[in-house]
Amino acid sequence: MFGFGRRNEFPVEGRTVLITGGSDGMGRAVALQLAGKGAHVVVVARTLSKLQSTVEEMKAKALNSKKQRFFYISADLTFANECDRVVDEVTAWNEGSAPDIVWCCAGFCHPGFFTEVPISVQKQQMDTVYWTAANMAHATLRNWLAPITPSAQMMNPRRHLIFTCSILAFTPIAGYAPYSPAKAAIRSLSDTLSQEIEMYNGAYTQRHRNSAPAADIKIHTVFPMGILSPGFDNEQKLKPELTKKLEEADKPQTPEEVARIAISALERGEYLITTMFLGHVMKASALGPSPRNAIIGDTLLSWLSNLVFLQVIPDLRNKAFNWGKTNGLPVNPGP
Template identity: 35%
Template sequence: MGWFGRNHMPVEGRTILLTGGSEGTGLSAARIFSSRGANIIIVSRNPAKLEEAVKSIKAAAKSPEMQRFHTIVADVAEPNYAEGVVNNATAWNDGYPPEIVWCLAGLSTPMLWTDDGALQASRYNMDVNYFGTAEMSRAIMRAWLLPGQEKKQPSTRGSRPAAKHIVFTGTVLSVFSMAGHGTYAPSKFALRALADALAMEVRLYPDVPIEVHFILPNSITTAGYERENETKPEITLQLEGAETPQDPDTVARLSIAGVEKGRYFVTTSFIGDLMRWGAMGNSPRNNWFVDTLMGCILPFIMAFVTWDMNSQVSRWGNKRISEESRK
C-alpha cells in the first residue's frame, strides 16, 4: 500500500461473497481475491456459468490446498433472495457470515423514456440494480450484527475485529444522468443514496466495524455492455462520445486498489472523478481538500458541459422531427 498507507481490506484467509461473480468484473475480482488467498463465494442465476467460473477462480488460488470455493444459484431480481443466500454462505463458512460482500450483479437497458417498453425496462433495472443490492446489504448487515457475532469472528487485529466491507457497484451515471438513460440511471442514483445512508448508519455499531464503498466505473467491455448497446438510442451514443470502455480486469484491479486505500467513492478513470466532484452532496470525501476544491470548480465546468449536451439533444430532436415529417 505504499510508504504512508495501510491496506484497509486485507483478504487473505477471509471469505468474500460476490453477486454477479460468474462473469465480467465480478469474475475478474474473484480471481484477484483468490490469488491473494481469500475464500470465495460467487452468486449467479446460471449454474453452468458458475461451474465454469469457479474453475478459473480455483486456478488463480494462492494456496489451493488451504482456500475454499463455493457457488450459490440465485436471481437477485427475485424478492427476498438475499437472506437465503447469506444463510447458505454462512452455513458453508462454518457458521460465520462472509466478511466482505461485493454486489456486482446488474444490467442496463437504455431507451428513450417515451419508447414502448421503457417503463417495464425501468422497473426491471430497479429490481436488479437497486433492490438486488439493497436486499443483500440488509441481509449481510443483519447477519453481522446478530448478538455475539462480533465475538465469534476469526479474523481480528489485536482485540478489535477486522472491518467488514460492503462494496456497492454504481457507475458514473450514479451521479450524472443523460438522455436515453432514464430507464437505468435512477436505479444507480437510488443505490448511491442507500450507500450514502449506510456509510453514516454503520457508525451506530462501533463494536462491529463496517466500511461501505461505492464503485464508479465507466462502461465495461462485458456481454452486458453488448446487450446494452442493442437498445441504446442514437442520441445516447452521441452524448457518450468517444468513450473507451474499460476491460473487466482493469476495473476490478482499480476498484480493489481504491477499496484497499479506504476510499468511499472509488473511481476507475478521471472522468469518474470529474463526475463525483460535481455531485458530492453529503457523501464521504476521499480527500477533504481536493474534493472540496474540485467541488467548487466543477459547477463552472459542468455549466458548459450541460449546455453542450442539451444543445446536442435539441439538434438531434429537431433532426428527427424533420426526418419524420418527410416520411
C-alpha cells in the first residue's frame, strides 16, 4: 500500500534504449540518468558535436562502463525514411536485436499568436513536434510488431514506447497556438495506440498458437511544464508578454528534475505522467477517456480539478480580454 516491495515496471539495466532529441535538454538528461541505471543508450539528434559530447558524458555516468555500450546517430526525424534508417541502424548495432525502449524527446517550441506566426512556421511546428514522434513510433512499432512464428517465440521482457508531450495538451494558453495543437495530437496518438497495442499484446499471450509479436508493449506519455534549457531561453525571446503573464504559476524545472520524476513514474508503471502538482491538476481536469494511473486517486483529483477550472478558465479569458483593453493589438497583428 505504501510502495514497499513494489516491482520495478521499467527495468533498464542491460537493456537498449533509443532516445530521440537525446543531445540536449530533457532528452540528454534522460540519456545520462538511464546510463547511470545500467542501460545501453543510443541518442539521436541532428547536431553531431552535441551527440558526441553526450556519448562521452554517458560513458562517464555509466553504472558499469566495461559492460555498457553507447552510440549516436545524426538524423532528421521529420522524414519517415530517416526513422526507419535509425531503427535499422540501432538493430544492427545491437547485434540484430531491436531497441527495448524508445523515448521520443525531439522537438522545440515556437510561441506566438496564431495570426502573427506564418503558416510555414506552424507547419514546421507540426513536423518537428508531432511528426518526429509519429514517424519514430511508426518505424518502431512496425519493427516490434512484426509477427514471429510459434517455433521462434520465447518470453521477452516488456518493451516501452514513450512520448514526450506538454501540459499544454491538457490546458491551452494564449500564445501557444503554433505549438499546442501538435502536442494535443501526440496525446491523442498516445491514447489511440494504448488501445490498439492491446490487440497485439493479446496475440502475444497466445504465442503458442498463433504468430505474434516478440514482446508485450506498453505506451507512456510524459507531460512536463516549462523546462530550463537553451530551447527555453529561445522560447522566452519569442513569447508574447500576455503569455508570460498567463503562465506565471508555471515554475520551470531543470531537465534533470523532469527526467528523474518521469523515470520514477515509469518505474511505477504510470501511463500519463506529469512532473509537478500543478501539472497533476491540469491533467486530471482533462482525463476524459484516457487510462488512469490510479483509478481512485485520479478520479478524486479529476472531480476536484474540474471544480477548480470552473474559475481558472474564465480567469484566463478575462486576463486576455483586459490585456487587450489596456495594451491594444499586438505589435504585429498580421494581415
